[in-house]
Amino acid sequence: MFHVKQAEDSDTTTLSPLGDSPIARELADLTARRKALDEKTVTLTGRTRIITISNQKGGVGKTTTAVNIAAALASVGARVLVIDMDPQGNASTALGIPHSADVPSVYDVLIDELPLASIIQTSPESELLECAPSTIHLAGAEIELVSQVAREHRLRTALEVHLESVAIKPDFVIIDCPPSLGLLTINAFTAAHEVMIPIQTEYYALEGLSQLLGNVGMIQKHLNPRLHVSTIILTMYDGRTRLAQQVAEEVRTHFSAQVLETVIPRSVRVSEAPSFGQTVIAYDGQSAGAIAYREAAVEMIQRDAAKADAVKEGDA
Ligand code: ATP
Numbered sequence: 001m002f003h004v005k006q007a008e009d010s011d012t013t014t015l016s017p018l019g020d021s022p023i024a025r026e027l028a029d030l031t032a033r034r035k036a037l038d039e040k041t042v043t044l045t046g047r048t049r050i051i052t053i054s055n056q057k058g059g060v061g062k063t064t065t066a067v068n069i070a071a072a073l074a075s076v077g078a079r080v081l082v083i084d085m086d087p088q089g090n091a092s093t094a095l096g097i098p099h100s101a102d103v104p105s106v107y108d109v110l111i112d113e114l115p116l117a118s119i120i121q122t123s124p125e126s127e128l129l130e131c132a133p134s135t136i137h138l139a140g141a142e143i144e145l146v147s148q149v150a151r152e153h154r155l156r157t158a159l160e161v162h163l164e165s166v167a168i169k170p171d172f173v174i175i176d177c178p179p180s181l182g183l184l185t186i187n188a189f190t191a192a193h194e195v196m197i198p199i200q201t202e203y204y205a206l207e208g209l210s211q212l213l214g215n216v217g218m219i220q221k222h223l224n225p226r227l228h229v230s231t232i233i234l235t236m237y238d239g240r241t242r243l244a245q246q247v248a249e250e251v252r253t254h255f256s257a258q259v260l261e262t263v264i265p266r267s268v269r270v271s272e273a274p275s276f277g278q279t280v281i282a283y284d285g286q287s288a289g290a291i292a293y294r295e296a297a298v299e300m301i302q303r304d305a306a307k308a309d310a311v312k313e314g315d316a
């Protein structure tokens, strides 16, 4: 549906100065996709979806996906809370949220039981986009949590209390995880309904995936029965390489129900945006990366609505 379209679908007549070059076709394709997106309307269910973005492999695009999906969801009218569970604080940075050591953060929520509401900040990008920031103190939380009561449930409890107390609940809570299975990630898994896995379409993409699925199974069994892998998103895709195509095909074969049709291309704009304290949606909303993340966000909402409809029909 939102697949990278073939060039022949595009109307290149408006781009005559560039002729029928690959760039002209790419531009025409982007224009068509942008137009299609602008014409789309989405319906939110009114229920809060809590999604943990996880992959134990480092540098696969977890944080990039967390902040850009969050911003893309906000751009179509969803209320989104991003919880930064990574001591690196990259999600907080990308959302333009101050997170120096003296800022109240997720650390204070997990260790000192501060209410989430007291640490949440609104992103300068959108009124609909909020963030519970991480600070460097969170690195210590991994060890401090070990001796705490209900150490695996601290985020879940804080989030439940928060969702009960706010007048308008977010449509999405997106949790960005560090690339390890410590107590921070376990807290994220315990608090969530869904796991979203970004997969980098490169060598060894599937390495560690079975371990991750095994860990999700363990959490499901012992800590959080509602947890499931709902979404897989292919990132840093370079369609010119045979390898990227092969990895994408393999992932689609194994996880056809979970993989989004939208793929996120490798894009300089996407990698530049965080250094300006912005998501790619704000930094260059017309770029290929921004459009792909907006398509992915729409697809996530539509798939959920389709699932809800199927359940209703089954009940009828
Ligand atoms: P970590 O495991 O350290 O938390 P991560 O999985 O969160 O890493 P990111 O920080 O999101 O991964 O991305 C790793 C690097 O890849 C970053 O430099 C980011 O800018 C870059 N990157 C991510 N997605 C894209 C993309 N679509 N195009 C180009 N660069 C990208």
Ligand code: MG
Binding pocket: 062, 063, 064, 086, 090, 177, 178
């Ligand atoms: Mg990260």
